[in-house]
Amino acid sequence: MPCVGIRRTSIDRLEQDVEALLDLIGYRPVKEKILLKPNLVAAAPPENGDDTHPRVTEAVARYFRHRGRKVVLAEGNGIFESDEAFERLLEAAGYLYLRDRLGIPFINLEQAERTDVPWKYGSIALPKMLEEYEYINLPTLKTHLQTGVTLGVKNQKGLLPMKTRKFFHKKGLHACIHALSEAVEPALTLVDGLFCVEGTGPTGPPVGEVKRMDLLVAGTDMMAVDHVCTEIMGVDVEEVEHLEPVKDVQALGEKIADVRSPFKAPAHVIRMDPFTVYSDDKVCTMCSVPFYKALSKIFNTPGLHEQFGKRPELRQVSILMGPSDPPPDLGPCPICLGDCAAATARRKRIPHIAGCHPDYREIVNFFCPGAYPDVAP
Numbered sequence: 301m302p303c304v305g306i307r308r309t310s311i312d313r314l315e316q317d318v319e320a321l322l323d324l325i326g327y328r329p330v331k332e333k334i335l336l337k338p339n340l341v342a343a344a345p346p347e348n349g350d351d352t353h354p355r356v357t358e359a360v361a362r363y364f365r366h367r368g369r370k371v372v373l374a375e376g377n378g379i380f381e382s383d384e385a386f387e388r389l390l391e392a393a394g395y396l397y398l399r400d401r402l403g404i405p406f407i408n409l410e411q412a413e414r415t416d417v418p419w420k421y422g423s424i425a426l427p428k429m430l431e432e433y434e435y436i437n438l439p440t441l442k443t444h445l446q447t448g449v450t451l452g453v454k455n456q457k458g459l460l461p462m463k464t465r466k467f468f469h470k471k472g473l474h475a476c477i478h479a480l481s482e483a484v485e486p487a488l489t490l491v492d493g494l495f496c497v498e499g500t501g502p503t504g505p506p507v508g509e510v511k512r513m514d515l516l517v518a519g520t521d522m523m524a525v526d527h528v529c530t531e532i533m534g535v536d537v538e539e540v541e542h543l544e545p546v547k548d549v550q551a552l553g554e555k556i557a558d559v560r561s562p563f564k565a566p567a568h569v570i571r572m573d574p575f576t577v578y579s580d581d582k583v584c585t586m587c588s589v590p591f592y593k594a595l596s597k598i599f600n601t602p603g604l605h606e607q608f609g610k611r612p613e614l615r616q617v618s619i620l621m622g623p624s625d626p627p628p629d630l631g632p633c634p635i636c637l638g639d640c641a642a643a644t645a646r647r648k649r650i651p652h653i654a655g656c657h658p659d660y661r662e663i664v665n666f667f668c669p670g671a672y673p674d675v676a677p
């Protein structure tokens with residue numbers, strides 16, 4: 301019978317709570333080398349809920365170090381393709397301290413050596429270091445626009461290179477994420493439930509909302525951990541396509557009923573005046589992130605914001621991404637983003653910003669011509 305531990309915590313006693321929780325579920329590390337895989341998706345402060353809180357990652361790293369283990373952090377740079385951009389992500393998310401002050405090496409999984417492992421669709425290239433290291437999955441407790449929730453099973457997508465992540469969206473996102481859980485499983489999944497995201501995750505404001513839970517949830521059966529987390533979030537696990545219900549899970553520590561607090565569900569159409577964003581599970585995060593990055597640039601740069609405000613035709617803008625058919629009423633100013641939306645753009649004669657994924661600077665240039673004069677349209 302799989303067991304899952306639940307513990308209330310707070311930011312100032314994470315180390316003792318991590319230790320107590322891992323004792324509660326009877327976890328003991330086996331290997332000498334430990335790979336911690338947090339969930340790092342946005343260059344935002346820890347209180348925004350986007351990323352695994354660096355203090356949780358630090359507490360887990362210290363747990364292993366106190367037991368004489370060698371610890372590394374590993375994550376793919378995903379949308380943060382350049383070294384400088386990834387460095388900014390680590391800095392904003394509070395991770396430079398772990399690397400530069402505590403001396404925990406950071407491995408960029410996009411560049412990791414890989415080995416082919418059989419899975420449902422043939423073979424999949426996983427980081428070779430998973431053979432040697434004890435793999436610890438450190439997701440966060442969040443809702444997700446495309447997958448309902450993002451927990452341990454979904455966090456494993458970050459083990460993959462960008463091209464495989466895009467393949468998932470084309471092949472069938474939910475089935476691929478589930479199949480990945482059959483190909484690779486961590487020795488331990490520990491969920492950061494401090495600053496969680498509800499509503500339209502997986503990122504916090506301005507799109508999703510932060511929800512304080514002050515919880516840690518852990519177990520050695522990743523699917524069972526995710527099942528328990530869905531119950532805490534008030535989400536029916538049967539409705540999360542990439543998960544499966546796990547029978548007879550033994551919850552240890554806090555009772556699920558005592559910590560349960562229903563999360564607001566994600567919306568599939570995001571309205572952020574003057575934008576309406578249409579998205580579904582065929583759209584990669586790599587397509588939507590440049591759009592939100594462009595908006596952040598425009599609205600946080602006074603000159604660009606003013607330029608944007610002087611264009612009355614941009615008072616109602618519909619953003620279309622991915623290959624799915626657009627809704628019938630697109631309003632006066634629809635725009636297609638990304639190569640997958642090219643056919644829609646051609647068929648409906650809609651302006652198109654190409655790229656797989658699109659360059660956020662081209663999106664800024666579209667709304668504020670000349671903002672990046674060196675970037676070709």
Ligand code: SF4
Binds near residue numbers: 637640
């Ligand atoms: S265009 Fe966008 S949605 Fe399509 S594969 Fe590329 S990143 Fe994914």
